[in-house]
Each structure stands twice: as structure tokens, then as C-alpha cells.
Amino acid sequence: MSAAALKLETRFPREMARIRQAGLLQAASGLVWIGQAALLAGTVHGMATGAPGSDAVLPAIGILVLALLRAGLDAAANRRGFLAARAIVSQLRRAAVDNLPRFSPFDRARPASGQVASVLAEQADALLPWLTRWHPARLRMAIVPTVILLVVLAQSWVAALALLIAAPLIPIFMALIGLRARDASDRQMAELGGMNGFLLDRLRGLDTLRAFGAVDATARQLRASAERLRRQTMAVLRIAFLSSAVLELFAALGVAMVATFIGLHLLGQLPFGAWGSNLTLASGLFMLLLAPEFFQPLRDFAAAYHDRAAGEAALAGLARLLEPPAAPILLGEAAPDAAASPIPMRLALAGIGFRYPGEARDVVAGFSLDVAPGEHVALLGPSGAGKSTLLALVAGLLVPHEGAVRLDGIPLDESSAAAARARMAWLGARPHLFAGSFHANLLLGRRFGQAELLAALDLASAGDVVARRPGGLKGGIGEGGLGLSGGEARRIALARAALNDAAGLILADEPTAHLDRQSAAAVAEGLLRLAKGRTLLVTTHDPALAARMDRVVRL
Amino acid sequence: MMRDLSPLLRLFWQERRRALLGGAALMAATLLAGVALLGLSGWFITATAAAAMAGAAATFDIFAPGAGIRLLALVRTGARYGERLVTHDATLRMLARLRERLFRGYATPNAAGALRLRPARLLFRLTAEVDALDSLYLRVLAPIGAALAVALLLSLGLWLAHPSLAWPVMLLLVPAGGLLPWWVARAALRPNRRRALALEALRARAVDLAQGQTEWVMAGRAAAQADAVLAADTRLAQAEDALNRLDARSGALLFMAGQAALVVTLLVSATLVEQRAISAPIAALALLAALAGLEAFTPLRRGALELGRAWLAARRLGPRLRAPDATPPRATAPQGVALRMAGVSLHYPGAGAPVLNGLDLQIAEGECVALVGESGAGKSSILALIAGEAEPAEGSIALPDGRPRTVWMSQHPALFQDSLRDNLLLAAPEAEDAALLAALDAAGFTPVLAAMPEGLDTRLGEGGFGLSSGQTRRLALARALLRPAPLWLLDEPTEGLDRATAQDLLRSLHPRLSGHATLIVTHLRREAVLADRVVLLRDGRVQAEARQGDPTHAGLLDILRPD
Structure with a gap:
């Protein structure tokens, strides 16, 4: 879907109709002034021609009643327009948020997180003034001056x-x-x-x-x-x-x-x-009173001019987030079964071929590998050889163009991905830690008790990372793990992976890269403890880690 | 509200009181010209009708009112143009002043603490708040001032026509215009705060959804995190709905106050005309003038909501808007000592163990010390203490001249969105181009520079974007070379570089380490071997140290990552 193709009129016909109604209500309110102006002009005419002062009472009441009507129409227009516009904003946000997880995290062309945040948050909110001010103002500009002109034309x-x-x-x-x-x-x-x-x-x-x-x-x-x-x-x-x-x-x-x-x-x-x-004085004054209102919609429209540019930019930004992904991910996820005990998984890759969208050559071609249940295998190779891509293919984070991934004999696809992932644990090269407590970062919203948390921290040698920080488990981590060293972040991520006790397959992507010797040893130790009785597939540069595996596969 | 806004108002007032008042005055003049134009037109029409009825049409002076009407049309146009220019100029001046003040406010030690852990959130918040403060004058202060001035002058004019005519405007419009923004801003404070927090949450969760996608998917929580983003949108919608209700309500109130003033003026003038206290043309003038005066009150509706935003922003930024305090000075180190830390303890509130616990560390002039130890052993805390970013709980820190005059190089050297030259001039504001080029050459940056057609005028992107990490480090080294400082602090200067690049950079760095003291914080062997002395930190104190040539020196180096 291109930016131009995101047409609000076709995507949100009901809401856009409501916004038009808001414009019509506003226009109606503007037109009620014609009645007020007639009453006002008639009363002044009466004054000039010697009518008693009490003659002004009825028109005054009439003007007040019409004013109430206008206030009501304006408020109704304001609310109706806002609610419709806000519904559009929410639905666009929902559509974008639903679409985002379809992009593979390994797709280099997927929208950058900074851009996602700015489009979803402040830019999407910029649609509101455009929809609630600019659109109704445009409609009002078409109606009110025309009607007033016709009314004036009837007089003179x-x-x-x-x-x-x-x-x-x-x-x-x-x-x-x-x-x-x-x-x-x-x-x-x-x-x-x-x-x-x-x-x-x-x-x-x-x-x-x-x-x-x-x-x-x-x-x-x-x-x-x-x-x-x-x-x-x-x-x-x-x-x-x-x-x-x-x-x-x-x-x-x-x-x-x-x-x-x-x-x-x-x-x-x-x-x-x-x-x-x-002309009488009444009709003359009447026309004079209408003249400023004739120009008012033009001025309102000019004042809303800047809302349009911001709104259209926001719409274009959202349209980019709604495009279908070039490199999709296998959808499907299920919460891990906390009660299950680990059953080591058998892994079979047969004739796997994969190419990133827009690239000239396959990063993986005709790759086959069988890993027995409980076996520990290291994938060794230079950067760019496709080690991380293979790991992503096993986890369903990328979909191979050729060949198949089988886990315990079951082909990995949309229908099996959820059950398969519930039995996997993942340790990435750059684990994502978000601003929040250690507790929240470890749980990721899953349900585990305090004892399980402490056991996982212990297994990952991460207990001291938490203990040294103010507030312990409730203590905070900065954005993207700020405040933690690379080794500490890796150990927290390992503890996070260790929480999934049902995991029968552990996938670890460069777990010891860029770590000092002690940290690297601690992470490797924890990883091997976790992998006991489980299948382990690890990509690495580190000869010390590779030597501790059952088998090394060179790419 | 005034307490929160007063530092800001004082800043504005000191800076440009004449422009601020002038802008509001021109705004009022525009509105008053409109009042006079419509009032005079109403008088003219009614008077001509009366003259025609009285058979005095031939003697009616049409020239003066006609000229008056045309003149007022031109005055209104001119005043509007002038008002736009003056108010925008004043706003832009405020914008400049505000940013300077905020920067100085944030530049004090500890002020930027939140910046270090959650930079994205803080910077986003700051942008929104500065924008809210930018519009304070243009959308709030000037329109309120102008509206009240118009209401008062209009009342005065009506009072001159007949004292009774002044009351409707005085009693209905002036209180509505004066009180409504205050009331709306108060009522909007809560939803405004909730809106700001929900927008921040939406933003942060969206970043987490995108950046941590692998983690969410593998933990079976991607859908839950997507729901969390949408939950923030729901909260945002609730807050925005509350603000919209408030807007609708205050708009209706303001409108009805104006209409009531108009209707009461109509009744009063009808009575006065009947009593022959005023003529019908004067009644028409009063009515149309009051009607045109309502125009002054329309912007207050939006202004009231903006005032709520500005208030919240001023409340949050308040501490940064006050004049900054001075940095507490460090003790002066004796002759020949570049740094002396004695019995230094540092303890974060709520933490189990102290980060530093009775640390003693001394570096002699010209000495190079490598500080090694596990992650979390307190290495970065030592650097923060020396740089004055943190204060020790116990112990003393002494520096030459008592000032943290240092050179700082880290694995993420801060480069700025500016030209290459300006990035270098930070270190030596007076340096000539020749000196800059010499420093770049010494840092091994010359080949990179040769590939830049604009040379020293090349603009760097955000955070030095456009340079590789090796080039960034070289540039930071060149900047360090330009600064005469007795103490260099190097925080893992080659971390994250590949081996060849790192060796190359260290070859450029090594000969430059003489002539000043250097503290290298590192876990890399290749960096630690440069030092005269290696100090091992554990549990917040010095556990072991060895000079080059000591038997234990090799053992200390062996615990570091080789390459």
C-alpha cells in the first residue's frame, strides 16, 4: 500500500461521514446567525421608528434562544468531530501495531524503532487537528458564505x-x-x-x-x-x-x-x-450584520492551514507502517507451560535456502543439518556467513524460500510455530532490555514465582548483577539496558531465557561476543548449565565456547 | 499557577517587555479597529435612515463617516500585519532565550541524571514542553491581554455614550474573559498530565515493541506487548476526550457570555432610546461595537487549553529555569599529583553494597594508570566522581587547581551536529585551522579528511552519524589532543573496534600519553599494556596493583580479554 493509497474516505467511511456532519452542524450554527441578525436589525429599526422599549423583549428572548441553539450545535459538532477523528486515530494505531510484528526482526528494511515511535505517538496525534479543524472548516467555507450571499442578494x-x-x-x-x-x-x-x-x-x-x-x-x-x-x-x-x-x-x-x-x-x-x-433600515442593518460572518469561514479556514500539512505527513508516515513486510515472520505464539518438564528437541534442517529481500545472492543455500535430542552444536563461521540467519530460520523469525525446518519431526509453519516457540529459549547477541525494573524485564509479563526468578538468576550467574543495584529486583534499568555493562545485560537475558523451564531447544546467537574474559566465562557457564538435558544450537566466534560443544559445524 | 509560571514570566519580562507589550497592544488595536469599523458602520446606516426619515438627507454629511470607515479598514489591516510581525518576533526571541536558559539549567551536575538512564523519554518530554512554552506568549498571554484591553476600552467608550451601556460588557464579558482561561487551565491540569504520560508510555512501548520483537515473540508475549501499546492509546484517548469535553464546555460558556452581553446591551439600549437618553444611531453603534468586541474573546478558548499545557510544562521544567548553582569545588592536589582520591565511598540509595568502599587512588603527574576489574566493580563511578558528575559520600578527591580540567574519551565519544571544525573547537575555542589540521593528522584522521570535499566545513550528522566507529574515535582523539589538560580520562577507548583499527588507533594514541596523567578504564589487554601501572578494582576498593616490570604485572594483564 503506498502513501497515496491510504484514503481516509474509503477506509473510514462512517467516521468521515461523521466529520462531514460535524462540518454541517458548524455550518448550521453559522446560518442561525442569519435569524439572530434579522431580529437584531428589526429591533434597531423599531428603535429608530419610535417603537416602545418593551418591543425589544421578544426579539431579545428570540436572540438568546437562537444563541443557545448555536452553542448546542457547536458543542455537538465539536464532540461528534472529535470522537470520529479519535476513532480514526485509534484504528490506524491498531492497524499499525497489528502489522508491525509481521516484519521479521532480522529484516533490515523494516521500519526503524525511532520512526515507529514518532509516527505512532506524536505524528498520529497530529491527525486530530487536521480532521477536527481543517475538514469541517473547508465544508463550512463552501456552505456559509454561499447561503449568506444568496440572502444578501435577495435584499440587494x-x-x-x-x-x-x-x-x-x-x-x-x-x-x-x-x-x-x-x-x-x-x-x-x-x-x-x-x-x-x-x-x-x-x-x-x-x-x-x-x-x-x-x-x-x-x-x-x-x-x-x-x-x-x-x-x-x-x-x-x-x-x-x-x-x-x-x-x-x-x-x-x-x-x-x-x-x-x-x-x-x-x-x-x-x-x-x-x-x-x-431598502429599509432593517434590511440595511441586516446585511451589515451578515457581512463579517460572510468572511469568517474564510479566516477560520486560513487559520487551519497548517493543520493540513501536519495531518498529511502523519498519514503518509502511518501508510508506511501499514505496508506488507518484505521478509515476513511466522506468526503464532503461546505462553510457555510452566508445569511442563523439558523434553530435548530433535532438530532437522533440510535443503534450506534463504535470501534477504533486495539482495543479489542467497545468504543460506542448500543447508542441511540434523541435531539429535540433547546434542550441543556450535555454528562457526566468519561474519556474514549466515549463522544468525540460520538461527532465526529455526525460530521461525524468518521463513526459508526453500527447504524445511522440522522440530521433533513436525514441519515449522504458521500452525505449529506457537507450540514450537513455547518449547524454545532464545539468547540474542543484542538482548533488548527496556526501561523498567529487573523484575519486569525478566518476566516480560509471563507468570513466574519469586523462587523461579531467583533460580533463573542463579543459573545465569546474574544474582550479583541484581544485588549490586539499588532496589534489587525492583531496581530500574535504563532505556535499552543503559546502566548495565554488556556482560551484565547478557546475563540478565540468559536468566530471562532460563525462566522457560519447558524449553527443549536453546538458541543462542553469539552469546559471548564483545565480553571481557570473566563475563564471557560466566555467560558460557550459565548457558551450559541451562542446556543440560536440552538441545543447544549456538553461533559463535569464540573458540573456547565452541570447544565445549558436542559438535562444531563450519559454515 | 502563578508560582509555577513566574520564573518563565520573569524571564520573558526581563528579556523583551517592550516587544511583548507592543505585540499585545497591536493585537488590541486590530480588534479595536474592527469594533470601531462595525460600530461606525451601524451608526452610519442608522443615522442615514433617520436623516432620510426626517427629510434631512440633503444636509447629511456623508464624507466624514465614509472616510472614517475606509480609514478604519486600512488601520485594521496595518495593525494586523504589525501585530503578526511583532508577536512572532517576540516569540522567536523568547524561544532563543528559553533554550539557552534550559541548556544552562541542565548543565549543572546531577541535573542530567535522568538523561543518562532514559535519554529518549527525557528528550521527548523536553521537546513537548518547550513547544508548549513557546506558544505561551503568542496564544495565551497576548490574546488574554488584548481581550481584556478591548473589553475595558469598549466599556469606556460605551460609558461615554451612556453610563448604563457599559455594564453588560463590564459585568459579563470581562469576568468571563478573565476567569475562564484560569478555570480551564486548572481543570485541564489533570487530563493534560495524564495525556503527557500516556503519550510517553505509548512512545516507549512502541519502541520496545519494535526493538525487542525477538524477545517478545520467543517469550510468547508479542501480542501482549502490542496490547500494551494499545492500552496506552486508550488512556491517551480518555485524556484527550476529557480535554475535548472541557473545550466544548468552555467554548459554549464563553459564547453564551458574549451573547448574553449582546442581548442585555440590546435591552438596555432599547430602554434608553425610549427614554430619549440616547439616539437610535448611538444604540446601533453600541450594539455593533459590542458584537465586534466578542471577536476578541474567541481566541481565549484555545488559549485556555494552551495555558493548561504551558502550566504543566513550566511545573516540570521549573527547576531548570532557575539560575544554575555553581559546581562544588574539589580540593587542590599537591604539586606533582594529578589525582588523589582518599577513602572515597559512594553508595546508591537502596543498594545492598556500596559501589565504592574506602577507595584510595593516586596518580602522579605524567603517569598512566589502567583501571581494570569486573563489570560493576565501580570503574565508571570513579570517572563520574572525577568529572564532578557525582559527589562521594565519604572521602576526598583532589585535582590540580581543584577543577575538573580533564580530557574525556569514551567508547561513545559525543560528537555534535555541527561542522568538523566546530566539533574540534569545543576543546580549544581559539585554535587556528593549522592547529586543528595538525591534531587531526596526529590522530590519524588525515586520510578520512582527504575524502571529505568540504574539509573542516563538513557537517556531521546526529551523534557523529556518517563516520565509522573507528573514525569517530580518531576524531575524539584529535579533539583531546587540542586541549591542554593535566588529566586524561579514557573510558574503554577502543571497545567495539576490530583488532586492526584498534591497534592503529592505539599507535596514534601512545606517543601522546606523555606530558599529562592518564587514567584508562578498560577490560582490554591491548589498552592496559600502555599503562605504567595497572590497578585492579574489586568490591569498591583497590585489590591489587602492579607497575610495569613488577612480577605480578603479567598476572594482572592475563585476567583481561586478549586480542
């Missing part, structure tokens, strides 16, 4: 002509001086966003800046570059704001022309323009 064709001349001139002049400048100002606003980038960039390297004693200089540099940006931005805005001045000028001139014509007409100096008869 000259006044209607004055409005008609002013109104189309606005878009024309705005297009002439505005649009190009507006694009420039959008770019400039994006650069202002870059100011935040500058601040964040420097905050990220604060340690370095402090170490170099460059804090003061950087603060001054920050300010100077913000000042420079301000001068550039103002140069652009000086032109861009001409368009809002033009809008103001024609709206004001429209009112002025209507007022002048009506005044001169009432004096008898312009005795034409009212379909043969003469």
Missing part, C-alpha cells in the same frame, strides 16, 4: 456584488503573494523545529561538554544560532504575513463597501440595487 444585488467582488479576490491575492511565502514559512518552521534538535543534540553530549568546560560557549552558541534563525525567519514571515493582511483588508473593505452603499442608498443618493424598491 449591489451589496451582494460588493461581497462577491471582495471574496474571490481573497484567494487570488493570497495565491499571488501568499502560497509561495507560506511554503517558505513552513520550511522555516521546520527549521525552528531543528532548534529543538540542536538543544537535544547538545544535551545528549552534556558529559563531554562539561568535561571540556564548553558549557558556557555552547549556551552562547545555542543562543546565537537561535537569533540567526529568528532573523531569517522574520525575513520570510514579513512576506508570508502579507497574505493574512490581504485577508484582513478585503474582509474589512467588504464590510466598508456594504456599509457605504447602504448608507448612500438610504439617503437616496444611490437609488438602485434593491430590486426596484427601496
Whole structure:
């Protein structure tokens, strides 16, 4: 699905209809003003012609009742539009979140996590102003001025002509001086966003800046570059704001022309323009009161202009997350059975071929391997030989183009992946630890008791990692495992894998890479303890680890 | 609310009070020109009708009102243009000042503690909060000021026409315009906070869903994590719904206050006209002026919600907006000593064992010491203490001149989104290009530079993006060479580099280690062999040490990772 193909109208017909209804309700509220204006003008006419003051009471009540109606219509439009727009945002988020796990974590072309987060969180929220402000404003701009123009036309064709001349001139002049400048100002606003980038960039390297004693200089540099940006931005805005001045000028001139014509007409100096008869004070005031409302929807629409760009960018970002994956994963997962005891798994790879999307050659071709239950096998080979890819194929994290993976004789596919994974444990080269407690990082939401946790930590020699930290198991880990060394993170990940007691197959991807000697030994020791009575497939560069396996397969 | 916003308001006020007041005044002028335009138009029409009815059409002066109407149309246009320019200029100036102040606020020791563990969350939060503060003047302060000024001047004008005419606007509009933003901001505080937290949770969980996909799938928890993302969206929707309800309610209230003022003005003027206290044209002027005055109050609805956001942001950023405290000075080390740590203990609250426990470490001028030990033995804590990022619970730290004047090189050297030259000038702001090129050459960066067509003007990406890790380390070395500092702190300078690159870098580094003291924190043998002395850290204190040539030296090196 391409960005252009994500059409809200076809994907969310009901919600978009509601947003249109919100626009219609807003337009209706704008049109109620016609009734209020007629009452107001009639009352002033009465005052001028000597009617008693009590004559104003009924119209006043009428105006108030109509005001309540307008308030109700506006509130209803606001709520209806918001609820529909929010439903669209939620459904798009859901669709993206449902689609994300279909991308293989080994697919290099899958959306980057930073991009996923920014599209799902703040960008998706930018759809709201676009849907709730811009869309209804556009509808209102089409309806309200047209109706008002017709009402004015019924009174006087000259006044209607004055409005008609002013109104189309606005878009024309705005297009002439505005649009190009507006694009420039959008770019400039994006650069202002870059100011935040500058601040964040420097905050990220604060340690370095402090170490170099460059804090003061950087603060001054920050300010100077913000000042420079301000001068550039103002140069652009000086032109861009001409368009809002033009809008103001024609709206004001429209009112002025209507007022002048009506005044001169009432004096008898312009005795034409009212379909043969003469205008009354009531109809003259009525038209004057309608004139500002004629221009109001145009101004509201102009004010919502920026919402559109942000909304369309968000939609394009979401569309990218909704594209089908180039390298899919086998779906299916089941919670491990905590009561089950490990039964070592038999693993058979037959004629496996795999190629990453967009690459010229197979990373794995015609690969076969049989691993007996309980056997420990090391895959040894240079980087890029496809060791990690093979491990991912066994776990169903990638799907082979040729050949089959059999686990205990059962081919690995969509229907068997869940049961198979419940009997696997995985230890990755770069385990993901999220910001949260050790407890939450170990459990990953699975149900295990305290005793099982401690046993797993013990097995992974990770007990001291936790004990040394403030708060113990309840103590915190930073984003992506910040605050832990590589060896500590690896041991926590090993404990996490060890929690699945039902695992009959352990897959370990470079478990000792980039570790100091002691940490590497601790991880290897824990891994072998865990693998006792289980099948183990490990990829490694480490000759010391490979030597401790039953068999070494070179790629 | 004022207590939270006051540091910010003071900052704004000190900086640009004239521009701030001028912008609000121009905003009010635009609105007042609109009030006068519609009022005068209403008066003109009614007066011409009255003149026609009285048969005085021929003597009616049409020139002055007509000119007035045209003039007001132009004044409104000009004032609007000026207002846009002045308010945006003021906003951009504030933006510059605010970022400078925030940066200084965060640059104090410990302030960036949260930054170290959860940088992404903090930086995201900061972006949202700074944006909220940016719009405080343009969307909140200036419109409220302008609306109140318009209401007061409008009341004054109506009072001059007849005192009774002033009351509807004074009693209905002014309180509504003054109190409503305050009330909405208060009521919005909770949902705003919940919205911010839900958005942060949504973001963090989405990152975890994508980054930790393998772990989730293999643990059978991918669906559960996807549900967690969507649960954050549900909370976000609830908070946004609460804010939208508030918006709908406050919008209706504000609207009805304006309409009530209009209706009461209508009734009052009808009575006054009947009593012949005012003429019908004056009544029309009053009515249309009041009607046009309502325009000033429309922006307050959005402003009220923005005020809620800004309030929350100011509350969170408050401590960073105050003037920063000075770093507590370190003791001065005696002549010939580059670093002396005596009996230093460091204890994180809630932790079982202290990280450092009575540590004694001294480095002589010109000496190179390698600090080795298991992960978690407290090596990085020592670096943080020396750099002034942490304070010891017990013991003393002495440095030459008592200031942490150091050079810091780590496995993740911070490079900035700036030109190559500016990245180097951090270390030596006054250095000439020739000195920069010499340093780059000494660090072995010249071949890389030769491939850059823009030379020193080449811009680096975020975090030095665009350079390989070996090139990054070389650049960091060049930067270090430019800085005359008595103590170099090297934190695993070749970790993560392949063997050939690492050896190459160490060959460039080695001859530069003389002339100053060096502390290398490492678990790599290739780094530790450069040192005159190896110190083994265990359980927060020095367990063993050996100089080059000592019999135990080789044994200490053997526990390190070979390559």
C-alpha cells in the first residue's frame, strides 16, 4: 500500500461521514446567525421608528434562544468531530501495531524503532487537528458564505456584488503573494523545529561538554544560532504575513463597501440595487450584520492551514507502517507451560535456502543439518556467513524460500510455530532490555514465582548483577539496558531465557561476543548449565565456547 | 499557577517587555479597529435612515463617516500585519532565550541524571514542553491581554455614550474573559498530565515493541506487548476526550457570555432610546461595537487549553529555569599529583553494597594508570566522581587547581551536529585551522579528511552519524589532543573496534600519553599494556596493583580479554 493509497474516505467511511456532519452542524450554527441578525436589525429599526422599549423583549428572548441553539450545535459538532477523528486515530494505531510484528526482526528494511515511535505517538496525534479543524472548516467555507450571499442578494444585488467582488479576490491575492511565502514559512518552521534538535543534540553530549568546560560557549552558541534563525525567519514571515493582511483588508473593505452603499442608498443618493424598491433600515442593518460572518469561514479556514500539512505527513508516515513486510515472520505464539518438564528437541534442517529481500545472492543455500535430542552444536563461521540467519530460520523469525525446518519431526509453519516457540529459549547477541525494573524485564509479563526468578538468576550467574543495584529486583534499568555493562545485560537475558523451564531447544546467537574474559566465562557457564538435558544450537566466534560443544559445524 | 509560571514570566519580562507589550497592544488595536469599523458602520446606516426619515438627507454629511470607515479598514489591516510581525518576533526571541536558559539549567551536575538512564523519554518530554512554552506568549498571554484591553476600552467608550451601556460588557464579558482561561487551565491540569504520560508510555512501548520483537515473540508475549501499546492509546484517548469535553464546555460558556452581553446591551439600549437618553444611531453603534468586541474573546478558548499545557510544562521544567548553582569545588592536589582520591565511598540509595568502599587512588603527574576489574566493580563511578558528575559520600578527591580540567574519551565519544571544525573547537575555542589540521593528522584522521570535499566545513550528522566507529574515535582523539589538560580520562577507548583499527588507533594514541596523567578504564589487554601501572578494582576498593616490570604485572594483564 503506498502513501497515496491510504484514503481516509474509503477506509473510514462512517467516521468521515461523521466529520462531514460535524462540518454541517458548524455550518448550521453559522446560518442561525442569519435569524439572530434579522431580529437584531428589526429591533434597531423599531428603535429608530419610535417603537416602545418593551418591543425589544421578544426579539431579545428570540436572540438568546437562537444563541443557545448555536452553542448546542457547536458543542455537538465539536464532540461528534472529535470522537470520529479519535476513532480514526485509534484504528490506524491498531492497524499499525497489528502489522508491525509481521516484519521479521532480522529484516533490515523494516521500519526503524525511532520512526515507529514518532509516527505512532506524536505524528498520529497530529491527525486530530487536521480532521477536527481543517475538514469541517473547508465544508463550512463552501456552505456559509454561499447561503449568506444568496440572502444578501435577495435584499440587494449591489451589496451582494460588493461581497462577491471582495471574496474571490481573497484567494487570488493570497495565491499571488501568499502560497509561495507560506511554503517558505513552513520550511522555516521546520527549521525552528531543528532548534529543538540542536538543544537535544547538545544535551545528549552534556558529559563531554562539561568535561571540556564548553558549557558556557555552547549556551552562547545555542543562543546565537537561535537569533540567526529568528532573523531569517522574520525575513520570510514579513512576506508570508502579507497574505493574512490581504485577508484582513478585503474582509474589512467588504464590510466598508456594504456599509457605504447602504448608507448612500438610504439617503437616496444611490437609488438602485434593491430590486426596484427601496431598502429599509432593517434590511440595511441586516446585511451589515451578515457581512463579517460572510468572511469568517474564510479566516477560520486560513487559520487551519497548517493543520493540513501536519495531518498529511502523519498519514503518509502511518501508510508506511501499514505496508506488507518484505521478509515476513511466522506468526503464532503461546505462553510457555510452566508445569511442563523439558523434553530435548530433535532438530532437522533440510535443503534450506534463504535470501534477504533486495539482495543479489542467497545468504543460506542448500543447508542441511540434523541435531539429535540433547546434542550441543556450535555454528562457526566468519561474519556474514549466515549463522544468525540460520538461527532465526529455526525460530521461525524468518521463513526459508526453500527447504524445511522440522522440530521433533513436525514441519515449522504458521500452525505449529506457537507450540514450537513455547518449547524454545532464545539468547540474542543484542538482548533488548527496556526501561523498567529487573523484575519486569525478566518476566516480560509471563507468570513466574519469586523462587523461579531467583533460580533463573542463579543459573545465569546474574544474582550479583541484581544485588549490586539499588532496589534489587525492583531496581530500574535504563532505556535499552543503559546502566548495565554488556556482560551484565547478557546475563540478565540468559536468566530471562532460563525462566522457560519447558524449553527443549536453546538458541543462542553469539552469546559471548564483545565480553571481557570473566563475563564471557560466566555467560558460557550459565548457558551450559541451562542446556543440560536440552538441545543447544549456538553461533559463535569464540573458540573456547565452541570447544565445549558436542559438535562444531563450519559454515 | 502563578508560582509555577513566574520564573518563565520573569524571564520573558526581563528579556523583551517592550516587544511583548507592543505585540499585545497591536493585537488590541486590530480588534479595536474592527469594533470601531462595525460600530461606525451601524451608526452610519442608522443615522442615514433617520436623516432620510426626517427629510434631512440633503444636509447629511456623508464624507466624514465614509472616510472614517475606509480609514478604519486600512488601520485594521496595518495593525494586523504589525501585530503578526511583532508577536512572532517576540516569540522567536523568547524561544532563543528559553533554550539557552534550559541548556544552562541542565548543565549543572546531577541535573542530567535522568538523561543518562532514559535519554529518549527525557528528550521527548523536553521537546513537548518547550513547544508548549513557546506558544505561551503568542496564544495565551497576548490574546488574554488584548481581550481584556478591548473589553475595558469598549466599556469606556460605551460609558461615554451612556453610563448604563457599559455594564453588560463590564459585568459579563470581562469576568468571563478573565476567569475562564484560569478555570480551564486548572481543570485541564489533570487530563493534560495524564495525556503527557500516556503519550510517553505509548512512545516507549512502541519502541520496545519494535526493538525487542525477538524477545517478545520467543517469550510468547508479542501480542501482549502490542496490547500494551494499545492500552496506552486508550488512556491517551480518555485524556484527550476529557480535554475535548472541557473545550466544548468552555467554548459554549464563553459564547453564551458574549451573547448574553449582546442581548442585555440590546435591552438596555432599547430602554434608553425610549427614554430619549440616547439616539437610535448611538444604540446601533453600541450594539455593533459590542458584537465586534466578542471577536476578541474567541481566541481565549484555545488559549485556555494552551495555558493548561504551558502550566504543566513550566511545573516540570521549573527547576531548570532557575539560575544554575555553581559546581562544588574539589580540593587542590599537591604539586606533582594529578589525582588523589582518599577513602572515597559512594553508595546508591537502596543498594545492598556500596559501589565504592574506602577507595584510595593516586596518580602522579605524567603517569598512566589502567583501571581494570569486573563489570560493576565501580570503574565508571570513579570517572563520574572525577568529572564532578557525582559527589562521594565519604572521602576526598583532589585535582590540580581543584577543577575538573580533564580530557574525556569514551567508547561513545559525543560528537555534535555541527561542522568538523566546530566539533574540534569545543576543546580549544581559539585554535587556528593549522592547529586543528595538525591534531587531526596526529590522530590519524588525515586520510578520512582527504575524502571529505568540504574539509573542516563538513557537517556531521546526529551523534557523529556518517563516520565509522573507528573514525569517530580518531576524531575524539584529535579533539583531546587540542586541549591542554593535566588529566586524561579514557573510558574503554577502543571497545567495539576490530583488532586492526584498534591497534592503529592505539599507535596514534601512545606517543601522546606523555606530558599529562592518564587514567584508562578498560577490560582490554591491548589498552592496559600502555599503562605504567595497572590497578585492579574489586568490591569498591583497590585489590591489587602492579607497575610495569613488577612480577605480578603479567598476572594482572592475563585476567583481561586478549586480542
